[in-house]
Amino acid sequence: MFERIAAFFREIGAGAGEEGAAFTRDDPRLAAAALMYHVMGADGVVHESEKARLAEVLEATYSLGKDELERLIEAARDADSEAVDLYQFTSVLMKSLSAEERVHFIELLWEIVYADGVNHELEDNLVWRVSELLGVDGRERVLLRQAVQARTGEQE
Template sequence: MFDRLISFLQQLPGDTADKAEAEADRDDPRIAAAALLIHLMDADGVRLDTERAKLSEALNRAYGLAGRDRDAFIARAEKVERESVDLYAFTSVLKRNLDEQARIEFIGIMWEMVFADGELSELEDNIVWRVAELIGVERRDRIAMRQRVDPQKTMGDADDE
């Protein structure tokens, strides 16, 4: 009986190819970065056109993705993000694959995403802080990246710590 159940489950469509693709996506730093940006974009519960445009711009600028390739890439990143249980799944990939400067620049991209809609939510601020901590970006670098995107923010302002 149990063998029949295992056999049935193994024959379900999408089993091995989807698993192989999902595993590859989880270890792809480009997918990890996009998934984190999607998570950040959805943090306030509203995905605006300006945020979508900023994500598209970031993917085009960083990876040369446009058109259908970009849309397919975003769909893969959204799927991986939906299936994740925490940020560590993505941040560990970035920390392993990016050097210090690239990790700092990624935090800058996250701040661009945060301010794409012209507003900063406490939840978005917290996500950037947590991601920065998990990928090893120092507080001063996180603040510097924020100031680059939002020059009105000064070092004396409260900064989630």
């Protein structure tokens, strides 16, 4: 399942930015990374395990080299810090992802949430809001959370 969404992200990322090029605001890779970065810091504490999981997910999803991965994470951090709302990122993903791919993206957000072993209420709320903006219904969001939680063996 993860491989399908990873293949899709690689496909939409191909040509969106050449090696060394900056990530633009309408680049789905930047939108996805910025939302992941935002989720990572939602509880006010960014753990090394979350940073590592973010890098793993982005690297696997977009087949990035080390330098390009670092640029994407830096661009995501900057975009997140400049953002006034989530819509600027979710609107890019709404145009770029199918309904099934948006569901898979929510699963990736849960992967980031559980990277530190805790689902903080602010992280949970943020994934709920992103899910709503991406048109992923509440039942699907909860099932995804439970699946990731079971896979990681973490507690609520």
